[in-house]
Amino acid sequence: xxxxxxxxxxxxxxxxxxxxxxxxxxxxxxxxxxxxxxxxxxxxxxxxxxxxxxxxxxxxxxxxxxxxxxxxxxxxxxxxxxxxxxxxxxxxxxxxxxxxxxxxxxxxxxxxxxxxxxxxxxxxxxxxxxxxxxxxxxxxxxxxxxxxxxxxxxxxxxxxxxxxxxxxxxxxxxxxxxxxxxxxxxxxxxxxxxxxxxxxxxxxxxxxxxxxxxxxxxxxxxxxxxxxxxxxxxxxxxxxxxxxxxxxxxxxxxxxxxxxxxxxxxxxxxxxxxxxxxxxxxxxxxxxxxxxxxxxxxxxxxxxxxxxxxxxxxxxxxxxxxxxxxxxxxxxxxxxx
Numbered sequence: 280x281x282x283x284x285x286x287x288x289x290x291x292x293x294x295x296x297x298x299x300x301x302x303x304x305x306x307x308x309x310x311x312x313x314x315x316x317x318x319x320x321x322x323x324x325x326x327x328x329x330x331x332x333x334x335x336x337x338x339x340x341x342x343x344x345x346x347x348x349x350x351x352x353x354x355x356x357x358x359x360x361x362x363x364x365x366x367x368x369x370x371x372x373x374x375x376x377x378x379x380x381x382x383x384x385x386x387x388x389x390x391x392x393x394x395x396x397x398x399x400x401x402x403x404x405x406x407x408x409x410x411x412x413x414x415x416x417x418x419x420x421x422x423x424x425x426x427x428x429x430x431x432x433x434x435x436x437x438x439x440x441x442x443x444x445x446x447x448x449x450x451x452x453x454x455x456x457x458x459x460x461x462x463x464x465x466x467x468x469x470x471x472x473x474x475x476x477x478x479x480x481x482x483x484x485x486x487x488x489x490x491x492x493x494x495x496x497x498x499x500x501x502x503x504x505x506x507x508x509x510x511x512x513x514x515x516x517x518x519x520x521x522x523x524x525x526x527x528x529x530x531x532x533x534x535x536x537x538x539x540x541x542x543x544x545x546x547x548x549x550x551x552x553x554x555x556x557x558x559x560x561x562x563x564x565x566x567x568x569x570x571x572x573x574x575x576x577x578x579x580x581x582x583x584x585x586x587x588x589x590x591x592x593x594x595x596x597x598x599x600x601x602x603x604x605x606x607x608x609x610x611x612x613x614x615x616x
Contacts, residue, residue: 290542559599
């Protein structure tokens, strides 16, 4: 059986779909599973032994009108590639117009997606799966697996793959550092970000080395934190120095992780690393670390303001984040140190 999973982004959403992959491969071990993934996220799935092939798309560049000729060429090549394989099942776990169109143009015996898929994508499926809107994203994906005849294990498994090269790279960056805490100050939405000054104040109180990862886009935020700290050995700045596979290795070796609502939070939780997650405009019941209410290694902190959650990407007065005090974060972290 050949199966195509369409889940290009975002990082947290891709992590949420991994138990679906595990359930399908456990139930149908002879199946070949391909996965459509965004170019900037391919490292999180690269070389995963459960995946037969990654089909990589540069979806972010498709939004650039100046690249229209290249985009049309890439879409044409993608269409030819998808038509060259005969899939038994195509599963759209993204549920947006773009992913629905990819499913539509892929020859397959059966095309499956969510009943409540957005942007009209639901009309491209042969079978629509109704899920509880209040359920966590992991549970929604597993409902689709069950509809396919798979039998997920009692406790979902996140098959993240860390290769030796990534682990060695992290060892070379950290040297003899052990027992470290990872600090993740970034987030795609400005409204999700705990103030940089708060992170700096928290780091001053942590008695073990703190490592700050991030992309080049996070450089300004990380610099604001490091500039507020006295020079010393307590901080290791890895901003822009790790890819996703190396980030996964870094998180996997941490004593604990303090993070905004980001993909890094979901990676750490998937590897059973203690997490202190700072939540503001988003709802941790739906998008927080999986089953954090039942896991004493996962702590979610909210300010408790009446306007949260609101899902606003920007906010002039983000009381939901500024209302989370350094004391609150440190007390949550201290039990993991």
